[in-house]
Amino acid sequence: MNVNQVVQSIREKVAEGISEVYFVACGGSLVDMYPSKYFLDSEAKKLVAGLYTANEFVHALPKRLGAQSVVIVCSHGGNTPESVAAAQTAKEHGAHTIGLTHNKEAALLNYSDYSFLYEWGDDSNVKNNPMAIILDLAVQLLHVVEGYAHVEAFQKGLESINGIINQGKKQVAPRARVFADKYRNEELYYILTSGASYGHAYGFAICSLMEMQWLNAAAIHSGEYFHGPFEVTDKETPFILMMNEGRTRALDERAQTFLNQYAEKVEVIDAKELGIGTIADEVVEFFNPVLFYSIICVYREALAEVRNHPLETRRYMGKVAY
Amino acid sequence: MNVNQVVQSIREKVAEGISEVYFVACGGSLVDMYPSKYFLDSEAKKLVAGLYTANEFVHALPKRLGAQSVVIVCSHGGNTPESVAAAQTAKEHGAHTIGLTHNKEAALLNYSDYSFLYEWGDDSNVKNNPMAIILDLAVQLLHVVEGYAHVEAFQKGLESINGIINQGKKQVAPRARVFADKYRNEELYYILTSGASYGHAYGFAICSLMEMQWLNAAAIHSGEYFHGPFEVTDKETPFILMMNEGRTRALDERAQTFLNQYAEKVEVIDAKELGIGTIADEVVEFFNPVLFYSIICVYREALAEVRNHPLETRRYMGKVAY
Missing domain, CATH: 3.40.50.10490 (Glucose-6-phosphate isomerase like protein; domain 1)
Structure with a gap:
């Protein structure tokens, strides 16, 4: 079915x-x-x-x-x-x-x-x-x-997102290599985003970085950043900001403005720049995380390569009793 | 009203x-x-x-x-x-x-x-x-x-929680000083818990540690720990585990068993040991976070003191434009 x-x-x-x-x-x-x-x-x-x-x-x-x-x-x-x-x-x-x-x-x-x-x-x-x-x-x-008014727009988005992703992956590949090379010795990352994508900030932290690279990491909601977390911001701490297209973009832009002023190790992954804007306004925000997942996979592969730590390496998962 | x-x-x-x-x-x-x-x-x-x-x-x-x-x-x-x-x-x-x-x-x-x-x-x-x-x-x-069947049990809990907390604060005060002394030079903490208390693991991370101490921190749900985050566990990384009384205690106990085996820097705050069990079984789980908040305040005060970093120190919040 x-x-x-x-x-x-x-x-x-x-x-x-x-x-x-x-x-x-x-x-x-x-x-x-x-x-x-x-x-x-x-x-x-x-x-x-x-x-x-x-x-x-x-x-x-x-x-x-x-x-x-x-x-x-x-x-x-x-x-x-x-x-x-x-x-x-x-x-x-x-x-x-x-x-x-x-x-x-x-x-x-x-x-x-x-x-x-x-x-x-x-x-x-x-x-x-x-x-x-x-x-x-x-x-x-x-x-x-x-009843949901935007079923057709959603279906069109579903048909087009794979093409957007394939183009986006090519676009970020050289950046991901530069990123990996620059941050190869970092031991902690904060991942910021908002809206539908917040789960993938959490996912990049707990799966890609903690599980697959044994690196420290945490997700921060772009809206919450200014209510506590931003106090750790300095020129030494790396941040990855995933900027959504759609209603919560303003939250991500506010975080970007602050990071531009007070941080130096900032990697921005911008769904708008990567071409997601061809999907209809009413539904585009729900496709940001679909794009981001594939894009951050390019980043984690580049990181795994320079760190000589293959993505499938585990010390506990599936290896010890728990 | x-x-x-x-x-x-x-x-x-x-x-x-x-x-x-x-x-x-x-x-x-x-x-x-x-x-x-x-x-x-x-x-x-x-x-x-x-x-x-x-x-x-x-x-x-x-x-x-x-x-x-x-x-x-x-x-x-x-x-x-x-x-x-x-x-x-x-x-x-x-x-x-x-x-x-x-x-x-x-x-x-x-x-x-x-x-x-x-x-x-x-x-x-x-x-x-x-x-x-x-x-x-x-x-x-x-x-x-x-209609909610346990309104009276909840009201009784509300009347008794302050007394439990006052006793608990005395009970943990010496431990909090030992903790602060032992971990005074740590730069990152993971806070684990489950159920109604998960928000306070997040809160201890973003407010008490990141905002008030400029320390790196992240909350981990005890149930999620085994699906990624536990791969960062080692003898050097500090974990604070808040163990709930009630339905999700089994999740916290599982995390504790694992931490006992693979980590060495583990601080356990156990609501059961601190006497929350006098609240009725049907509602006790909802009071864990009320207890934990007051208890972790004792820890953060001890940490602030040994680190010479008063809890009200800010570099951005209320000081710069954002």
Whole structure:
């Protein structure tokens, strides 16, 4: 089944109407759900959205979970115990579960009423990657529940984002090499952004830098930066600022103005400059994180290369008991 | 008006029923709202909760905001431009606004249908501080909208938490001095916790450490720790783990077990050991952050003293244009 068919099928089963959508996963997969949570929080008038790291969902189950809920669970390997448990718990409470994984043998599939075996890797079209599939699910769910005015604009965006990304990756490749060379000895980075992209600032910090490079890192919301975090700003501390196109751009621009004055190690990744502006104004902000994920992958690969620390190196994950 | 009177007054004005509560603030004030957002996300079956940094709320206004919404805005000084703008925007959209501030001349009050001039400082009872007032508002709003089974248990908790805290502060005072002495030269901390307390891990990182001590810091959710962040764990990196009592304690215990094995610089603040368990099981988890805030203040004061960096020192906030 495709996204539309899954959404239609759930709608037919929930006579009283779907009342909430939960996005549940761990780490990098949870990051890929943030844009959908942001989308529904912003655009929905009735449909409720929840975002949970899987183990918290299982241990502190929201009381509204039930037969009118849709629970979307994503796990790349499909066997993350917390995520599998979350899907199982959701089913036990009568919810409709959608599982996304890259592994057709995944345990997650045992508890998924509907499933997507998504594509992965540099050669795949991002519209077939989990972030875009989940966002498409959120958009279509909103549309069947209460109508969403910009479904067509969103679909057009979904068709064009991969081309924008391919061009953007070429555009930043030389910059990423300069960045990696310049910052090869840094031990800490702050990642700033706002809006739909905030999950990917968090993701770049916890997955790309902490997990894959054993570097210290933290995400800072561009809006929150001025209410505490900016006091660490100096000429020695590196910042990566992902500037969105759309409604929250003003927040990122304000951070940029401050960084230009008080910091010296600042790398700006600007979605507008990278050509995202061809997507319709009404929906463009939701595509920023799709672009940023692919772009920051170019940066992390460059960093891994100069640091001689391959992205797949782990000391604990999958190696020790925890 | 007290919390009950405010809630009753709003209920009378919203004939169709209050449908959502937005918690909107910046930095430390936003942190104080996280437990209320967590409470409603967990306990509500109908009432919807949203948590926003004020500038994002203003720039990317949620479409469901309207005459059935309650918007709670908190600003200590009461003149934070983003927070004042958020209250103004909320009012323009017909929402019912509740403002909390420590300043009776606050601009925020111009856009607050209801207001709380809260107490502040070491001598105040925490039940009169903003975190507890906002939590009480969330509990009472939930109760009038759809009924909440544990209102009395919550009220009892509210009456007893200040005594638990006073005892806890004495209990940790010597440990905080040892901690400060041991870690006086550290430049980075990770703060772990889960559940209702996660906002205060974030708050300790961005306010107490980054803003007030110019130290690097990041919050890590205990459940997310194993999905990326734990790869930075080593014998040199300091971690502060705030262990909750209640449903998410298992997540914190799992982090503790791992840290005991692979880290050496670990400070544990355990709500259970500090006596929070006298509060009823059904509501105890929502009081963890109230306890933790007061306890970590003891730690930050000890750290400020040995580092010779007073908590009120700023280089940018209120000193330069931004």
